[in-house]
Amino acid sequence: MINDELLTAAVRNNAAWCAGMCAAHGLTTTTGPRAWASPRRTPLYYPDAVSLTADATAADVVTDIDLTAPGASVKDSYARLDLAPEGFRPLFDATWIGRPAGTTADPGPAWTRADTPEALAAWAHAWSGGDADEAALFRPALLDDPAVTLLTVPGPDGRILGGAVLSTGAGATGVSNLFAADGTDPAAVWAAALAAADPALPVVGYESGDDLTAALAAGLTELGPLRVWLAP
Known part of the structure; x- marks a missing residue:
């Protein structure tokens, strides 16, 4: 149940x-x-x-x-x-x-919010791997949405090591768009995301392939399949 x-x-x-x-x-x-x-x-x-x-x-x-x-x-x-x-x-x-809600999370690495237009642009650039068209997906209007947190894992040199979107809705925190820069273990980004999530809410999302493996290693459980369909 x-x-x-x-x-x-x-x-x-x-x-x-x-x-x-x-x-x-x-x-x-x-x-x-x-x-x-x-x-x-x-x-x-x-x-x-x-x-x-x-x-x-x-x-x-x-x-x-x-x-x-x-x-x-x-x-x-x-x-x-x-x-x-x-x-x-x-x-x-x-x-x-x-x-489930109430699960204890490890502290994880330090994280910050991308909460300014400049920080958002840097986050989107890192998420997209430098693809300007993909980075444009994340518009400054997201910064005005109280349900959305753009989480950044910064490196000591200021480089973005990874990040994720945390979105609150339907009584849960969704983790999506999680990414790790080259040389960064996705486990560290998952640890930061889970530490940032409200412990009173369940954490949910979806993944596939190696990303699914990383999510399961972080302590999440498989819930069921989904399929995306595309029309010509």
Whole structure:
């Protein structure tokens, strides 16, 4: 039952973070009983719709998004939908992860908030590996969102060793966009993120591949699969 509750929190927290990112780009989104959606194309890497319940249907996730422009995407939160008849193809699979509230976290390395436009720009540059188009995803409007913390792990020389986004929503703290610079152990960044999270709330997110391995090593648990679908 605990994992079911964590999974629900993970799904809804992620939809709230997607809504926050869209808001930072000036987009208005909607949340229904079974799906979150944006009627306009969402920012890079963010879905146009997210299923919120296991019984969501294809109609729930495609009805309120723009299918006339290329590149529509859907996060199938329970990996149960067949969107091929709607013209979508699977893009990637991942795994929801979580940690219950009240879990004691190690202190971890020192961390700071990227809470100024200049610090945000440096954070985004490090996260993107210097790709200006990707870095532009993180707009200064995010600094006005009280639910969002842009966490930075600084090095002694001022270089950014890693970072993550912590987003509060649906009664949980979501960890996303976690990155470690070359030569930095992702375990150190996870330790900082978990230490920064409110211990009264569960920690949730999703990962795949080596990133999933690192999250599980940090003490999070697999909650269930998800799938992202993409239209031509």
